[in-house]
Amino acid sequence: MAATLLSTALRGSKIQITVIESPDIETIGVGESTVPSIMDFVQACQINLKEFVQATSASFKLGIRFDDWLTPGESYFHPFGRVGKDINGFDFYQAWLKSLADGQETRWVDHSPSAIMAEHERFMLRPHHSQNWVLSSYAHALHLDAVQVARYLRSLCHQRGVIRTEATVNNVIVDEKAFIRSLELDNGSTVNSDFFIDCTGFTGLLIEKSLQVGYQDWSDYLPCNRAVTVQTASVGHPVPYTIATAREAGWSWKIPLQHRTGNGYVFSSRFCSDEKALDTLVNSVSGPMLNEPRIIPFVTGKRKKIWHNNCLALGLAGGFLEPLESTAIHLVYKTLVHFIKHFPDRDFDADTEQAFNQKIDADYEEIRDFIILHYCTAGRGDSEFWRWCQTMPVPESLSEKIRWFRLRGQLEHTPGQFFTRDSWCSILEGMNIRPQKYHPLLDAFDRQSLASTLNQNVQNIRSTVMKMPGHHEYIREHCPANSATEK
Template sequence: MQNTLKSLCIVGGGTAGWMAATLLSSILRGSKIQITVIESPDIATIGVGESTVPSILEFIQASQINLKEFIQATSATFKLGIRFDDWHAPNQSYFHPFGKVGKDINGFDFYQAWLKSQADGQTIPWLAYSPAAVMAEHERFMLRPQQSQDWVLASYAHAFHLDAVLVARYLRELCQQRGVTRIEATVKNVIVDKKAFIRSVKLDNGATVESEFFIDCTGYSGLLIEKSLKVGFEDWSDYLPCDRAVALQTTNTANPVPYTVATAREAGWTWKIPLQNRTGNGYVYASRFCSDEEAINTLLKSVSGTLLNEPRIIPFTTGKRKKIWHNNCLTLGLASGFLEPLESTAIHLVYKTLVHFIKHFPDRDFDTDNEQRFNQLIDADYLEIRDFIILHYSTAGRDDTEFWRWCQTMPVPESLSEKIRLFKQRGLLDHTQGQFFSSDSWCSILEGMKIRPQKYHPLLDAFDSQSLATTLNKNVQDIQTAVLKMPNHHDYIQAHCSANSNMKT
């Protein structure tokens, strides 16, 4: 008989806490491990309206959540990617689509075939080969058919725009139906033994909660992982200068589009996230180049619709805990660290951390090698996303403000510098198993920033130029034909998953 855990306590609710409770209550069903969530009524969820990535669908499926019910309960809209406005230069846009771009040809990466076609004089842009990008351009959407034989329908992916407060509320109700214990109280003291294991937490209602394992979802403060276990923090501010955000919500002034908009501004960038019931807006900026008052004014000038709340300043430090899992404590969400929401990876990192944790789920022996391997894997995920976000700043073409001039000569990690060097030579982008951002994602950003390799793969010269052009032209026609048969994004939502009318944030 193995030394199996019997109890698990999640400290903190919000999106991270209730995602953990939802997924674990599904995966651990039948294990007799008791899950308890301690949720403070005094601490508000940061929830500013979330933009997600396609792994949210994996979380929904693994958690045995009804997809339609989830969309309706969270005022969600569909997301096919991110449109980046004014990053390379003012009045220029590019798009980062979800899913595949193009159709690989005879085993060769499609990007290499496209590079050859460009060298041969073809002028069809990269994004014309992305089903998701073309769908976004035409504001079309439909759920991808299961096991479709049509390569276009099999190639796109989607995520959601959703209301973070409503997500936490929906998941909380679901968890309580599944037998998760919820305690509404605030943790006042954390009891740690001589081996630096957490034994219990004392609450403001006088109760003490003991558990064999704890998950810290207490936000930036890291009440368990940092204030009690003191694991330390790895600061990445030298690479990513933005350290504040201002957020507000507005009424919708048009039908929601199936993509996020990230617009470069004087000292950072603004987001626009369209939900069914409202629009989320924010400005991520560097305080050394911009005051809070300037940031608020910039954001107010950029939004449309009626303001639903006052602008809220959110300070942050970019980086991560030196250990995401230490002894009998795992940390999730903002308690783990913060990477600015440029590529909408916050919820993805919560889910990915949980996936690694489930794979390396401990028993009461708490094997150190198991914990160490988990930390290696999640550290690699954080580093990959960090480098991908840095890519946007370090390759931006703008130099019209002090902030963007700083980005022209900003420090870049060697891991990213090497990747860009290899790409510039001949379009090589090594992709290892487990990495989140595909080669197509990297190509989309680099092409958007007007960075193109000097050469393509030499074996592509074995392809007949005219035959290649014919094949690529057919790909574009296939995408256009398939997309124009799809319903309008707004019409699709209204017909299949319109938000619950009694919903309040």
């Protein structure tokens, strides 16, 4: 991803990009669910979307369905895109609360085009410059085969002049100013460079083992520290959403691609053994297993500095927040966007580095709080793990946000934040958390007029969605996976 985006952004600058890729170090490659910013990445890299979807066996994703988080047997949906339309300058959520108080019974998700599309398994790419507010309000991401994505981007980078060296780094040479000078490889060569991007995963070979920036451990806030993963053959057509199901000691994911399904169980070793987690996952999947299950340990948190001197830590080398909201690839992209905006010259000005780190730190903390929200508001108390979550420690930034929401449904949103008010409201509504009051000025709204507006909007969403093709039919007609890719 770094080489592809930078080779696009730096085109014409005469800056040479070299990728050092070890044939001896296995790629984790289990994160296959994304958020809508993946579409920004595809566009920024000038990638043909149809070609990309076909080469990566992708399916489309309109949001996440959360099963059994409130109580076993109940589900709720976190949709992408807008939910409703603001009315007379007031946030739609406030207008919806007012309608409930007036006796209306529409669901929150009835006002989300993405949610209704997912519910009926419908899909089409959003048309450009549509005058229909329904067609301009939904958003989507992709379910991807991570290994195929890497293969596709590698080929693209080669076409764009990126040098690829297949070797393992044996030694990192650091100068007296704590800047990386060069890398010694196992093929006997040495690579000198002005800047280095550390993509060595949890190891953090450059940023941690060589520059020793330190790590902020967020395990106290996020209890899960292991995952077991397995791929299975597809059973039925892929649905246009990810499924996250609460389990006894964590949660499991189901990610449907065109050619197979990705499955995993994220759990806490404090409340569950590896053997029990493996049994839970194997007993919950559908279709034959295509590989041996893998156990992946992790520590949630981030490096104390993502950019230090002439080194940028990317992906797992920079930090890890469990995949509950599929934000890992988003954080890679966002880190690169911030880096391009703060791109250094040879002076490596410390203020530029500090400004970058403040931006990406805020992104990590925002996503951390949003993930914690799912645990601390979950209604389950039927296992030791979920009872722990009922009294778990919560960052002050999150507890204040929840407090204000409970009071009157207001959520502060800072420009640049990824998760919108609609996303926060979707999780809180899904967990049956409602404000005590709505905004008092909503009482000036005419009751019948408000009800009519909301009902008309719901009808517009449903009538527009039902004209769309099915998700599977859309893929089959426009972007089926390449036969070589499927194999």
